[in-house]
Amino acid sequence: MQQQVYQHTLPNGLTILGEPMPWLESVAFTLMFPGGTAREPHDRIGLAGMTLEMTQRGSGRWSSREVVEELDFLGVDRSSSVSSFYTSISMSAMARVLDTTFEVAAAMVREPHFPEDELEEVRQSALLELSSIEDDPAQKCFVELKRSRFAEPFGRSSLGSVSGIEAVSHEDCVAFHHAHAKPQGAVLSIAGRFDWQDFLKLVDRYLGSWSGGPATHLGDVEPRVGSIHVPHDSQQTHIALAYDSVAYQHPEYYRGRGIVGILSDGMSSRLFTEVREKRGLVYAISASSHSLKNCGSVLCYAGTTSSRAQETLDVTMETIRSISQGIESGELSRLKSRTRTALVMEQESSASRSSQLAYDWITLGRTTTRQEVLSEIEQLTSENLIEHFKNHPPKRWTLVTIGPEPLEFQDEV
Amino acid sequence: MQQQVYQHTLPNGLTILGEPMPWLESVAFTLMFPGGTAREPHDRIGLAGMTLEMTQRGSGRWSSREVVEELDFLGVDRSSSVSSFYTSISMSAMARVLDTTFEVAAAMVREPHFPEDELEEVRQSALLELSSIEDDPAQKCFVELKRSRFAEPFGRSSLGSVSGIEAVSHEDCVAFHHAHAKPQGAVLSIAGRFDWQDFLKLVDRYLGSWSGGPATHLGDVEPRVGSIHVPHDSQQTHIALAYDSVAYQHPEYYRGRGIVGILSDGMSSRLFTEVREKRGLVYAISASSHSLKNCGSVLCYAGTTSSRAQETLDVTMETIRSISQGIESGELSRLKSRTRTALVMEQESSASRSSQLAYDWITLGRTTTRQEVLSEIEQLTSENLIEHFKNHPPKRWTLVTIGPEPLEFQDEV
Missing domain, CATH: 3.30.830.10 (Metalloenzyme, LuxS/M16 peptidase-like)
Structure with a gap:
């Protein structure tokens, strides 16, 4: 199969990459933007994950439960995650529902409602998820390995810490998102069945006016023994x-x-x-x-x-x-x-x-x-x-x- | 995409099913034959899994380590498993290596060497794997649920029991395989990129002379509360x-x-x-x-x-x-x-x-x-x-x- 990769950069700095795979009926995209655990304040470890969770509690024209209902209705498979330096939103779906699917993802980044009354639910979920690794020592082993190998702030787990999760306020989520979710240093990739020109128009419609300066610089990583x-x-x-x-x-x-x-x-x-x-x-x-x-x-x-x-x-x-x-x-x-x-x-x-x-x-x-x-x-x-x-x-x-x-x-x- | 399913039954009773997916470069097949935990003797729980493991310790023209080396060399992804009533061998690979890949799978069923000097290694692995669920309570919960919901012999775990694994002899493995791995009641399915007529010839070459009577009948399953x-x-x-x-x-x-x-x-x-x-x-x-x-x-x-x-x-x-x-x-x-x-x-x-x-x-x-x-x-x-x-x-x-x-x-x- 012939491989072709398109590339385009918007004036706001967002890089768009596309690889057509026309033999498929599905399409998948990944939006990675600056964020991640290494950019959390030292006493708010867990903030990046909670902020990401809050963005799917209402965004754009979808109110709280409607975001997940819309994505389920579209038949979208999704995985959102937080790494050390980035927050990622990945979705895959049938090609014919790409437009609305992408609109939801863009709304999560551009227009999250951050409903204050859902923060406690998000906090409870985060605490439960963190505590669950106590009964999963294989996973816990890797969380501890990352923490002990990489100095602060690089060794943090996306699961957060109890004190960090407990300290996160509504303002923290809003501020973290606005400080880091910016097009400079972000990348949007798409692969599968799609038309490149149509996709560029779609991106321009929903992310063309996204703006913001470059991501804060983080120093080099040194392993510890x-x-x-x-x-x-x-x-x-x-x-x-x-x-x-x-x-x-x-x-x-x-x-x-x-x-x-x-x-x-x-x-x-x-x-x-x-x-x-x-x-x-x-x-x-x-x-x-x-x-x-x-x-x-x-x-x-x-x-x-x-x-x-x-x-x-x-x-x-x-x-x-x-x-x-x-x-x-x-x-x-x-x-x-x-x-x-x-x-x-x-x-x-x-x-x-x-x-x-x-x-x-x-x-x-x-x-x-x-x-x-x-x-x-x-x-x-x-x-x-x-x-x-x-x-x-x-x-x-x-x-x-x-x-x-x-x-x-x-x-x- | 148009869906077409071929079907053929060999004189020995083996059913062959095929679904072409010519837009792929890969091909995958699954061979399910009678076996499984419900057919283990009551004091040999774990025998089905150990027998399956033994079949990849030398089969046909491949001596012990050569089976896994050949499959790795062919780039084959494989998963073998034991359920309550069946033993399954599944492999997926690039279409161009289908012939040799299938030959290995057929050899595991038809001509396993059952090297006596490897039984202790297989037993050690089985005991370790069984003990590992002690640190995985989510998985252990399902093992216990199956055991408590379904009466003997239907509620057995493919991981076996300590006393069962310890009791398994070389003769047990050989006898279990020969008693149950038979074409009547077995099914071989293939999907992906392949030619149906070529595949039938391939199957006939390696499994055409496979013989044996029908699988032993097992009664109905009654759930327990x-x-x-x-x-x-x-x-x-x-x-x-x-x-x-x-x-x-x-x-x-x-x-x-x-x-x-x-x-x-x-x-x-x-x-x-x-x-x-x-x-x-x-x-x-x-x-x-x-x-x-x-x-x-x-x-x-x-x-x-x-x-x-x-x-x-x-x-x-x-x-x-x-x-x-x-x-x-x-x-x-x-x-x-x-x-x-x-x-x-x-x-x-x-x-x-x-x-x-x-x-x-x-x-x-x-x-x-x-x-x-x-x-x-x-x-x-x-x-x-x-x-x-x-x-x-x-x-x-x-x-x-x-x-x-x-x-x-x-x-x-």
């Missing part, structure tokens, strides 16, 4: 581990990600084989590439019984370090094959392409094509992967464990 | 609830499912609105239709803080019963719109269509078309939904709670 243990009365231990790698914008990003693929992509991957299949240490193990601005990390998770947790941690770190001793040709060819397939499969999902376009833009300042990524992947060799690994060895480890006992942890670097 | 409480030291309470509804093969199934949609489909659904948005009682609430042979149920889940758990249960049951008092026209139109969209979206996923074809066949003995389901949905009215609800009111409730305290539970029927 060390380990923390969260006592948990259970026979399971959850292990989350992070170490330095290259970020998405790094010229050798695909080498770093390739190494993570060899470690963790597929049931024949090295971590799965060594830690799960051969030694039967874990029921779950995974590694993934993570970028927070300039700061690249690999994040790992392992879930095991507490009696085998120390061995699991040791074998996991040993397996990661074993990359320097060689990569088999079979590992490399499986990595390439799986990556090629994933790229083609992505072409069958408008939602995947839409969010990837937006992510590329805010991270790289440009879009990437399938051909470009394929070419990066084809150039990987055992030699250049190992060379990359030696130049960017795992270091500055951060460890979080949740379970009955802490583990011995030796960050050798 | 009552409540159980699993003490859990936490400030959260997890509530799982089941009550009678109509099964998938019932002529009024889409009315029953429509009512569940009004209760739980979308953010404007009744349970979401009443229990989460208006009263702020839960962080999660959902209801879904469930069929186990002749036995239809609605399964609900609610997660909340323990201090509000009793109110959550009461309001949830009250909201379910409120259907008899009326359905608003907006609720009905949103239900229809969301269902229509979901049906079209399904046409963009070969994996979804493939598994739906197989499920329809084993449950209904035929396939259903999008047009047929659409027509069922269009015929729904507030009147016939309420009439259905009154004829099939919620009754024979089963409740499972996991949390610090049990709840008061009044099954009024």
Whole structure:
């Protein structure tokens, strides 16, 4: 399938990206604008998520319950989320309802009512959601890993904190939205079945008069090392581990990600084989590439019984370090094959392409094509992967464990 | 998009179904054959899952690690699973690697090596996976709900039991596979990019000589009522609830499912609105239709803080019963719109269509078309939904709670 990506920037600074996938009947768009947990006041952690929730409690010509009713009536699948630096609204729907669907999304950004009498409901929901991770230690492990690896304000969870959520006022939500939801630094991407010129007119109608200065600048991210243990009365231990790698914008990003693929992509991957299949240490193990601005990390998770947790941690770190001793040709060819397939499969999902376009833009300042990524992947060799690994060895480890006992942890670097 | 479904039955009894989706580059197939937890010996609970795991430890011309290595090399996404009555192998891949991918799947069924020296690894993995649900009370709630709602052998979890997993021998795996993995009562479905005649030849080559008598008959399923409480030291309470509804093969199934949609489909659904948005009682609430042979149920889940758990249960049951008092026209139109969209979206996923074809066949003995389901949905009215609800009111409730305290539970029927 031929890939084409349109690009246009409105006078107000909003960048619009479009990738037609005319073989689909669906269309998906993603609107990312400055916001996010790192821009919350230090005593209002949770404000970004509550503000986003408030925008769907009445916006534009839709009163409180009508926003969700309209979107359900249109058959829209949606996911809104808050990351460290951005707030995102993603929707996918049948192509024929794009106009009204987009109008709702634009109203959430431009004309939220912020009904004061719904703030307490929003606060209750936020507190409940935050408390729910106490019974989900696997998720909690990652929340704690982010918090301990990245200094304030970068390590905040989108779930917020109890004191932050309790302190948020109606004025806080209004002020946060107006201070950050601006077209400069925002990106709107669309993928699937749509007409580019028609879409530009639609965007101009609802977001053309959106205005506001550039997003506030946030400094660089520095990872912190060390380990923390969260006592948990259970026979399971959850292990989350992070170490330095290259970020998405790094010229050798695909080498770093390739190494993570060899470690963790597929049931024949090295971590799965060594830690799960051969030694039967874990029921779950995974590694993934993570970028927070300039700061690249690999994040790992392992879930095991507490009696085998120390061995699991040791074998996991040993397996990661074993990359320097060689990569088999079979590992490399499986990595390439799986990556090629994933790229083609992505072409069958408008939602995947839409969010990837937006992510590329805010991270790289440009879009990437399938051909470009394929070419990066084809150039990987055992030699250049190992060379990359030696130049960017795992270091500055951060460890979080949740379970009955802490583990011995030796960050050798 | 025009929908066409092919059907063919081999002399050995295997039914083959195919739905071309030539606008995709991927293809997906699902092979379901008799097996499942309900056919395990009563003192070998966990055997079905362990047997399935053993089939990918060497099959046909692939030795132990080569099965997963080959599938990773082919870029195959796969999911194998065990339900109450069937074992399923599902794979999706690029169309050009269909032949080898299918050969691997067929080898897992026809020529598993069952390497004796890998049984202990498989047992360890099974025990770890079973123990992991102790730290996942939301999942554990459903395991316990199934166990308490359905009598032996129907309520078993595919995760097995500790004593069952510990008792499984190599001979048990071999015997279970040979006793149940047979073409009569099995179905193979394919959807996506493929040529039907070529696929039939492929199936004939690898499964044409598969033989064996019909699957053993299992009696009808009767739901059990009552409540159980699993003490859990936490400030959260997890509530799982089941009550009678109509099964998938019932002529009024889409009315029953429509009512569940009004209760739980979308953010404007009744349970979401009443229990989460208006009263702020839960962080999660959902209801879904469930069929186990002749036995239809609605399964609900609610997660909340323990201090509000009793109110959550009461309001949830009250909201379910409120259907008899009326359905608003907006609720009905949103239900229809969301269902229509979901049906079209399904046409963009070969994996979804493939598994739906197989499920329809084993449950209904035929396939259903999008047009047929659409027509069922269009015929729904507030009147016939309420009439259905009154004829099939919620009754024979089963409740499972996991949390610090049990709840008061009044099954009024």
